[in-house]
Amino acid sequence: MKIKIIALGKIKEKFLKEGIDEFKKRLMPYTPVEILELNPVQIYDDNMVSKALDEEAEKILDKVNEDAYLITLEISGKQLSSEELAFKIDEIIKSGCQELVFVIGSSHGISSKVSQRANFKLSMSKMTFLHQFARLILIEQIYRSFKILNGEKYHK
Numbered sequence: 001m002k003i004k005i006i007a008l009g010k011i012k013e014k015f016l017k018e019g020i021d022e023f024k025k026r027l028m029p030y031t032p033v034e035i036l037e038l039n040p041v042q043i044y045d046d047n048m049v050s051k052a053l054d055e056e057a058e059k060i061l062d063k064v065n066e067d068a069y070l071i072t073l074e075i076s077g078k079q080l081s082s083e084e085l086a087f088k089i090d091e092i093i094k095s096g097c098q099e100l101v102f103v104i105g106s107s108h109g110i111s112s113k114v115s116q117r118a119n120f121k122l123s124m125s126k127m128t129f130l131h132q133f134a135r136l137i138l139i140e141q142i143y144r145s146f147k148i149l150n151g152e153k154y155h156k
Contacts, residue, residue, distance in 0.1 A: 001092070002099045003033045003142060006063055007135050008040040008056060008106040016132050023139040030146040033139070036063055040106040049108050057111035060103055068099040070118045072110055073134060077121035086145035088120070102142075104134050 011017050020035070027033050038059050041052035064070055069092050080088065092100055102122075103114060115121065124137060147154040 001031055001097060003027075003031050004063075004068075004099060004101045005033065005035045005104065005135065005138065006038065006060055006101060007035065007104040007131070008038050008060075009131060010037050011132050011135065013132060016136055019136045020139055023136075023143045026143050027139070027146065030143075030150070033142070035135075035139075038063070043108065053106075053108060053111035054113060056106060057113040060110070060114050061117060064101050064103075064117070065099055067097070068101045069095075069097045069120075070101050070103065071120045071122050072103045072115055072118040073105070073124060073138065074110065074115060074118075074121045075123060077123035079123045079125065082141060082144050083148060085122075085141055086148035089142070089145045090149050102138060104131055104138065107131060 011020065024033050024035070038056070041048075041055045043049055043052045089100065103110060103118075105114070124134060129137065144154055
């Protein structure tokens, strides 16, 4: 199975890029991971948010294969422990799905069009994180999931 992370915006901070690259490298023995950075639509006033999210939705959904399993990161999504996320990924793998896609929206969230397409809505926490941090946390949790599924030790 291939994993794709679609995220709006670019990572600018060197330490975050290095962390993401490190976990991407660590995941290579388990599964290929592709990270697609899409440019968010510039919003100049609050009246533009809905339209901008819909424009972003077109960009996002264009990158999601019809048969992919889509997990969106949403505030209203379900919170899972690391073990529960591992079992969710295992369930997806065992279903025969060839591609698992995670979507991290912009600071304004994601369009309802993307949310409606999602097979699962995931909330990382009740806390709010910078979207750049969310990407690092997500890829670390995906790595942790594969360690759990393979019965390998990984610090708690």
